[in-house]
Amino acid sequence: MIEFETVSKIYGDKKAVDDVSFKINKGEFFVLIGPSGCGKTTTLKMINRLINLSEGFIYFNDKPISDYDVSKMRWDIGYVLQQIALFPHMTIKENIAQVPEMKKWKKKDIADRVDELLNMVGLDPETYRDRYPSELSGGQQQRIGVIRALASDPPVVLMDEPFSALDPISRKNLQDDLLELQTKIKKTIVFVTHDIEEAMKMGDRICLLNQGRVEQIGTPDEFIHHPKNEFVKSFLGNMDVHVLKQIQLGDIAQPITEVSIGEINQFPKVKPTETIDHIYGLLAEHEAIVMDKGEEVPSHIVTRKYVFSYLAGKNRGVS
Template identity: 55%
Template sequence: MIKFDNVSKKYQDGTAAVKSLNLEIKAGEFFVVIGPSGCGKTTMLKMINRLITLSEGTLLINGMRISDYDIHELRWNIGYVLQQIALFPHMSIQENISVVPELRGWSKERIHERVDELLDMVGLDSKTYRNRKPKELSGGQQQRIGVVRALAADPEIILMDEPFSALDPISREKLQEDLYSLQRRIKKTIVFVTHDMKEALKLGDRICVMRDGEVVQVGTPEDIIQRPADEFVRNFVGNDKGSFEAMADLSRIAEPLRKDEIFPDQLKTIPASSSLKDALALLTKEEKLGVEAQGAVIGTINRQAVIQYLADHLKEGSGGHE
C-alpha cells in the first residue's frame, strides 16, 4: 500500500530528518509511528502526502511513485488530521466537512447524506450539530469533526499527526476508544504519529519506533512489549519482560457474561490465573477467549482488552516521552 524504499530527507543545513527509511505499510492497517521529539516521525508522515519532499529514495502508494500522482488527486485521496484541529472557524460543521467533497464535484444531495452519515458515525446528532460553528463545540467534539472531515471524501489513507495530544485525559481516552472502534468498521489505512506509548499500544496493529531519523523496531504491540529490539525501546515502553510474563488476574480484564448469556461450547477458555503472555499467545489464533475461575466461565477477553490492560499498567512515566 505505502512503501518507503531507502527514503531520506536532508535539509540545506545538512540536517538529516529521516535516514534511509525502508518500510511497508499494509492496506487497512492501523500503523503507529512513535518516538521522541525530533526523531523524524512527522517528517515521515508529511512525505506521504508531499507536504515535505523527499531528498533520496522512492515512496510509492499502490505501487506508483507519489511524484507521478497529480498533487490534488493525491491529497484528496489522503485524509489528514492534525493536533491543531484547524477547523475553519467562520464555517459551519457541515461546511467544514464538505470542503473536499465539494472540490471533487460531489452533488449537494450526496454531500448532505455523507455529512449525516459521518456525524452519526462519531455519535453526533446531525440535526443538532451540522449548522453549529466550531467555537460552539468542546475540544473533543471539534477533534471528532476533524476526524470525519478527513474521512469525508472516503479516502484510502488517513494521516494523523498527534491528533489527541492537546486534549484532556478523559476526552483523549474516549477518542482513542472511538477511533479504535471506527477503524474496525471502516478498515482504512491509518498512519498515526504519537509520542505516547500507551496510545500506540492501544491503537496500533503494528508500531514503528523511531530514533534520530531511523527505524529502531517495527512490530505488533506484543512484539514491542515482549521482544524490545534494544534498551532504547525497552525504556521507551516503560515495561519489562517480567511484567509481561507475570501472572495476572484475567477476571479483572474480562467482560462479564450477561445473566442470560450462555458461553458457546466451541470457544476456548483460559484460567483466570494465566499470564498475559499466555493469553496473548492464544489470542493470536482466537478472536476471544472465555476466562474460567472455580470451574465456571465468568467472562470473555479479546486481544485489545489485554493490550489495553498492559498499556494502562506500564511503569509510571512511560506514556509521556517528549
Template identity: 60%
Template sequence: MIKFDNVAKVYGHKAAVDHISFEVKEGEFFVLIGPSGCGKTTTLKMINRLIPLSSGYIYFKDQPISHYKLDEMRWDIGYVLQQIALFPHMTVRDNIAQVPMMKKWSTDRIDEQINRLLDMVGLPHEQYRDRYPSELSGGQQQRIGVVRALAADPPVILMDEPFSALDPISREKLQDDLLQLQSEINKTIIFVTHDINEAFKLGDRICLMNQGRIEQIGTPRDFVDRPNSEFVRSFIGHTKIERHAADCIQPLPYDGRYPAVRPDTPVSELYKLLAEQEQLNVIDTEYRGAVTRPSVFQALSKGVAE
C-alpha cells in the same frame, strides 16, 4: 498501499529521515512513534507531499507519489492534525463538506455522508451539523477533524498526534471511538504519537524511530516479547499489552448454554462475564474455542495476559 523505499530527508548536513524502508498494508493501523526529533512527523508529511523527499521513493497504490497530481492525491489521503484548524465562520456541515465539494459530489450525497459520519463518531447529526466550532468542546472539535478527513471516503488517513492536546479522559474516549470507527470503515491509517501506551492500544503494527532511523517494526507483542535493542527496551519501559479472549482459548466443544464473545474481547471484560458464567464461547466467523476461569488464570500464570 503505502511503501517507503530508501527514503531520506536531509536539511543541510543533518538527516531528519535517514534512508528508511517499510510498507503499510491496506486496512492496517500503522503507528509511527519515537522521541522528539526522531523524524516521525517528517515521515508522515512526506506521504502527502507536505515535505519533499531528498532521495528515495514513496509509493501510493503502487505508483510513486510524484506521478499523481498533488490535489487529487491529497483528496485520496485524509489528514488529521493536532491543531484541528476548523474554519470558525463555517458550520460543522460546511467544514466537513469542503473536499467532497471540490470533488463535485452532489449536495444530497454530501449531506448523506456527513450525517452518517457524524452519527458514527457519536455526534448525532441533527444536533451538531449546524453548530459552529466555537460551540464545541475540544474533544468534539477533534471528532469533527476526523470526520472531515473521512468525508470524501479516502482509502488512507494520516493522523499527526491528533489527541495529544486533550485531557486524559477525552483522549482515552477518542482512542476507543477511533478503534470502533476503524472496525466499521477499515481504512489504512498512519498515526503519529509519542505515547507508547497509545501506540500499543491503537496499532496493528508499530514503527519505532530514533534519530531518523527505524529501530523496530512489529506488533505490540513483538515489542514486549522480542525487543531489538536496549533502546527499544528502554523506550517501551514496563508497558503492558491489554490481552484478549484469543489469548485464553481452550479447545473445548461448543456449548450453546453459554454466551459468545469475540476474540478481541479484553480480559477485563472476560473477568466480569466469568463471574456469572462457567464458560464463554469465542466466535468470530466461526467457533474458535472456549474461555474458562482456569484458562484465564493459566494465561496469567504464563505472562500471556494481564
C-alpha cells in the same frame, strides 16, 4: 498500499529521516512512534507531499507519489492534525463538506455523507450540523476533525498526534471510538504518537524511530516479547509492562457481543483469577481468550487491545 524505499529527508547537513524502508498494508493501522525530533512527523508528511523527500522513493498503490497530481492525491489521503484546524467561521456541515465540494459531489450526496459521518461518531446531525466549532467541546471538535478527513471516503488517513492535546478521559474515549470506527471503515491509517501506551493500544504494527532511523517494526506483541535492542527496551520502559503481573483476567474481560458460539469455541478458556502475565503467550497466538466462569455459554472475553486499553487508562489514572 504505501511503501517507503530507502527514503531520506535532508536539511542542510542533517538527516531528519535517514534511509527508511517499510511497507504499510491496505487496511492496516500503522503507528509511527519515537522521541521528540526522531522524524516521525516528517515521515508522515512525506506521504502526502507536505514535505518532499530528498532521497529514495515512496509508492502509493505501487506508483511513485511524484507521478501523482499533488492536489488530487491529497483528496485521496485524509489528514487529521493535533490542532484540529476547523474553520471557525464555517458550520460543522460546511467544515466536513470541504473536500466533497472540491470534488464536485452533488449537494444531496454531501448532505447525506455529513449526516452519515456525524451518526458514525455519535453526534446527532439535527443537533450538530449547523453549529460552529466554538460551540463544541474539545473532544467533539476532534471527532469532527476525524470525520472531516473521512468525508470523501479516502483509502488512506494520516493522523499526526490527534489526541495529545486532550484530557485523559477524552483521549481514552476517542481512542476507543477510533478503534471501533476502524472495524467498520477498514481504512489504511498512519498514526503518529509519542505515547507508547497509545501506540500499543491502537497499532496493528508499530514503527519505532530514533534519530531518523528505524529501530524496530512489529506488532505490539513482538515489541513486548522480542525487543530488538537496548533502545527499544528502554523506550518500552516508559510503559509499566510489569503491571501485567498484577492484572487478572477478570479485571479486563468485556461482555461478549456479536461473536458466534462457533467462534467462541475456537478461543482458549482461562479462569478469571489468572494474571495477564501468565497467559500473555496465549494472546500472542490467539485473537482472544474466553473467561471460564463455569457458565454453559461463556459471557466474557479478553483481546490484546483490551489489555493495552486497560494499561493506558491505568497509567493515566483513568478507570
